[in-house]
Amino acid sequence: MKIKKGDTVVVTQGDDASKAPRHVTQVLDGGKKVVIQGVNQVYKHVRKGHPKSPAGGRLLLEMPIPSSRVMYHCNSCSQATRLGYRYTGDGTKERYCKKCSASCGTVSPSRESYSSK
Ligand SMILES: [Zn+2]
Secondary structure, eight states, X not given: OOOOTTOEEEEOSXXXXXXXXXXXXXXXXXXXXXXXXXXXXEEEEEOTTBTTBTTOEEEEEEOOEEGGGEEEEOTTTOSEXXXXXXXXXXXXXXXXXXXXXXXXXXXXXXXXXXXXX
């Protein structure tokens, strides 16, 4: 799974499916599940004394959804896309958009940065 915390994604299936890009706030289960801002929200009723709600009442929480229901949203071409991995000239591993082939962030640093240590 190539989705990381902080990525922008589009939810493609389920009740929260929409074309609006949203932010991933958490990646769980080794990438099998993701928590996305404003998606799959539930009210959890809590008693008095809960750390997030000392007075008790309802907490609005976001629950994880399977990561198969989301697609990466590329910031350079503004489309839902698939990601690939590739190596640049100096051995830096990066993710890239399969539609516009823009870089979507480094996965591991270049060979030089290993050998210089
Ligand atoms: Zn793109």
